[in-house]
Amino acid sequence: MFVTGLTAAALATVGFLGHQAAANVPPELRHPAAGAAGGVREALPDRGHPAALPARSGVGERVVYALRADRVWLVEESGKVRRTFGVSPGTVDPAPGSYRVTSRSKEVTGSDGVPIEHVVRFTGVDGTAIGFSAAKDGSAPVLDPRERTGGIRETRADGAAMWEFATIGQTVVVVR
Structure with missing residues (x-):
């Protein structure tokens, strides 16, 4: 009976410590199956290979755009x-999700007045x-x-x- 009591106490302690450890894991280290609520796409970076x-x-086949990393694949x-390459975003970000390329322009003037080329648009946010x-x-x-710039x-x-x-x-996937 004494051994049974010690075993039960040890299991309860291990269970409690396991729960505490799981509750304090940073989001970037959680298992991919844990996922974010509501289907929001969360990019899980590979700390050893940031690209x-x-x-x-x-x-x-797709374009992947990571908002936090300012990177495209x-x-x-x-x-x-x-x-893969780094990018410089505008002041308005798209929401994480899946989009399709809707229009393209070979050459135009950007909203900042700079002549730009190879414009590939995939969504809009409030105009x-x-x-x-x-x-x-x-x-x-x-x-x-x-x-408000979206370039x-x-x-x-x-x-x-x-x-x-x-x-x-073409599919464009935006992740955090």
């Missing part, structure tokens, strides 16, 4: 990353178009937080790669 494709970022049908583009002069955007700026080389990859209807 690694985020977990749970979809399947098949062009992913082939097989799941192989064709190209602000959201899409990828490259400044023709290679500059990064100068952001005024009072202005996600790439280098000219990355913009050309995006232009070739992301045609009308």
Whole structure:
């Protein structure tokens, strides 16, 4: 009876400590199956490889855009990353989710007055178009937080790669 009591106390202690440990795991270290409520896509970075494709970022051929990392991946049908690169976002972010490329423009003037090229749009937020583009002069955007801009700026080389990859209807997955 004494051994049974000690065993029960030990199991209760281990259970309590396990619960405490699970409750204090940072979100980026939780198992992918834990997921965020409401189907919100949460990017789980690979701490050893910050440019690694985020977990749970979809399947098949797609563009993946990670908001927190300010990074894009062009992913082939097989799941192989064709190209990844950093970007400079505007002041308005799209919500995490899955979108389709809706329009493209070879050359236009950005909302900041800078001539841009290879514009690939995939959504809008309260009247602000959201899409990828490259400044023709290679500059990064100068952001005024009072202005609503949805341009996600790439280098000219990355913009050309995006232009070739992301045609009308291409899937764009946005993760945190």
